[in-house]
Amino acid sequence: MAIATSHRFTDGDLPVEAGRYRLVASGSCPWCRRVLIARRLLGLTEAIAVSWTYGRGADGYWELTGADGAPGTDPVLKARSLAEVYATTPGYTPPPTIPALVDMTTGRVVSDDSGALLFDLATAWWPLHREGAPELYPVNRRNSTDAWDAWLTEHVNNPHGVAIHSKNDEEKAAAAADTVLIAFDVVDTLLARATRMEASREAALTVHDTPPLSAVVSVEQFLCGAAPTGSDIRLFTTVQAYEYGGRRHYPGGEAPSISFWPALARWFRALEARSGWVGPEERSALGL
Secondary structure, three states: OOOOOOOOOOOOOOOOOEEEEEEEEOOOHHHHHHHHHHHHHOOOOOEHHHHEEEEEEEOOOOOEEEOOOOOOOEEEOOEEEEHHHHHOOOOOOOOOOOOOEEEEOOOOOEEOHHHHHHHHHOOOOOOOOOOOOOOOOOHHHHHHHHHHHHHHHHHHHHHHHHHHHHHOHHHHHOOOOOOHHHHHHHHHHHHHHOOOOOOOOOOHOOOOOOOOOHOOOOOOOEEEOOOOOOHHHHHHHHHHHHHHHHHEEEEEEEEEEEHHHHHHHHHHHHHHHOOOOOOOHHHHOOOO
16 A cells, blocks of 8 residues: 555545546546546446556556547646655555545545445445435445455455465466456356356355355345445456456466356456446456
8 A cells, every 4th residue: 555544534534525626537547446446336426536647657556547648748637647646645655556546625535445436436426426326335245245344355355455466476376366257256256146056166165264154145136136336346456457457467378258157257248348347447457
């Protein structure tokens, strides 16, 4: 984490206020896409503006874009590099990370934790949600979403990053890749059971730490019932990263397409086709 303390809206640490914050994000980053999806689904696009970054600059950090969309000085943040945005933030330790939420009253980064931002936008920001916005963390499903979020972090999201970035430690990368692929087996089996498909990966449930019972019993068409929740967002962006490029960087050269997991693939395609789940910036970054 690039800042010492990632502040929270749910703790009352940060005030919920339209126009006060600016999100620095990239469509190519699965951690950013979590927040971008929630921002769109909840109708917060006007309340929280975005500054886009598309790649690394001369300093090796995320570079910002000018008014024309090309690399340059962000007209609002007045910076070319993400490092400049973080520079005045107390407790900052390089490298700067995205997503980064900037409090425009101080110019400081106040949050760089994508999971916390996803949850806070879905809960603390409810007064500014659009009419008919989905409940991404419904109170009556909180045990299930908490259980899924923790399990996905340990078995899918974090290991995926290790699998593609640990190029100098083949053993570590291979172990992480195995963790992700077996986790896909588990999720595929649970989704298949819930939707009355043939569960083709049943054996995975005997060789992996399965999700807690509160997560398992919640599975229907989606992880926590008949409607998508924040847990689906957490899994979706990593499956998306895996399918559109990430699997080619797994040990061995290329891991299987998600079509290998029929129920998981059906879940993914159903969400991918929903309005708000893939924005134009993400579509461009993923080559879709």
